[in-house]
Amino acid sequence: MSLFLDDVTLTYPDGDGRLTALDRVGLEVPAGTLGAVVGPSGSGKSSLLAVAATLITPDGGRVAVDGVPTAGLSAADRAVLRRRSIGIVFQQPNLLPSLTALEQLEVMARLDGRRAAAGRARELLDAVGLGDRAHRRPHQLSGGQRQRVNIARALVNEPSVLLVDEPTSALDHERGAAVLDLLARLTRERGTATVLVTHDHTHLDAADTAHEMRDGRLTPLRVRSG
Ligand SMILES: Nc1ncnc2c1ncn2[C@@H]1O[C@H](COP(=O)(O)OP(=O)(O)OP(=O)(O)O)[C@@H](O)[C@H]1O
Numbered sequence: 001m002s003l004f005l006d007d008v009t010l011t012y013p014d015g016d017g018r019l020t021a022l023d024r025v026g027l028e029v030p031a032g033t034l035g036a037v038v039g040p041s042g043s044g045k046s047s048l049l050a051v052a053a054t055l056i057t058p059d060g061g062r063v064a065v066d067g068v069p070t071a072g073l074s075a076a077d078r079a080v081l082r083r084r085s086i087g088i089v090f091q092q093p094n095l096l097p098s099l100t101a102l103e104q105l106e107v108m109a110r111l112d113g114r115r116a117a118a119g120r121a122r123e124l125l126d127a128v129g130l131g132d133r134a135h136r137r138p139h140q141l142s143g144g145q146r147q148r149v150n151i152a153r154a155l156v157n158e159p160s161v162l163l164v165d166e167p168t169s170a171l172d173h174e175r176g177a178a179v180l181d182l183l184a185r186l187t188r189e190r191g192t193a194t195v196l197v198t199h200d201h202t203h204l205d206a207a208d209t210a211h212e213m214r215d216g217r218l219t220p221l222r223v224r225s226g
Pocket residue numbers: 012013019020021039040041042043044045046047048199
């Protein structure tokens with residue numbers, strides 16, 4: 001199991017009390033599958049991703065990334081786990097304005113000191129259909145193309161877990177659907193355990209499993225059979 005959350009509770013300070021953002025949440029995403037979490041604004045989706053990314057430590061429950069339990073890891077060890085095993089795609093592609101598409105990926109690869117990953121940068125740009133745009137800077141790309149670079153960059157260090165937050169919010173319907181198809185394909189091909197959070201129910205079609213988040217509670221809508 002590449003991403004595993006069990007009985008996870010997360011609260012934030014809220015005036016004199018605490019606000020429960022995640023209420024005994026359980027989620028298992030096997031390698032090579034895309035799990036979608038749909039829910040309205042404020043339901044806890046980003047909090048779920050932050051916990052899965054080991055950016056926030058929950059009040060209770062268990063989280064395991066690629067079989068590694070995160071409880072008890074030092075901040076330094078969590079940072080290593082994040083760099084090695086977790087790719088994150090945010091809503092807005094936070095690309096560096098002065099770098100070409102290829103360089104965005106190469107910088108990530110070098111940050112982790114993995115030379116082999118630099119060679120993968122080109123292959124990944126091909127995989128997301130941007131092989132012929134490798135030397136363009138973000139302002140020379142469309143919104144959909146920028147999001148493709150963003151996805152390719154998150155995959156350059158071959159993470160086992162890919163966390164994706166509303167990847168199509170800046171795109172029209174057609175380009176959004178293309179980005180989702182791409183995510184589903186890369187998930188299968190690269191064997192990542194991918195979590196996609198979204199408020200858009202039409203995104204569920206591309207997913208293997210679907211869950212709904214409401215007031216911090218996660219319930220299954222559809223679990224893949226077979
Ligand atoms: N740092 C924080 N401190 C206090 N409360 C927070 C904090 N972050 C989030 N919350 C609250 O926790 C709840 C869940 O927020 P979260 O951002 O996880 O929801 P979401 O489903 O991702 O929303 P959106 O779709 O609008 O991004 C909300 O009620 C929010 O106001």
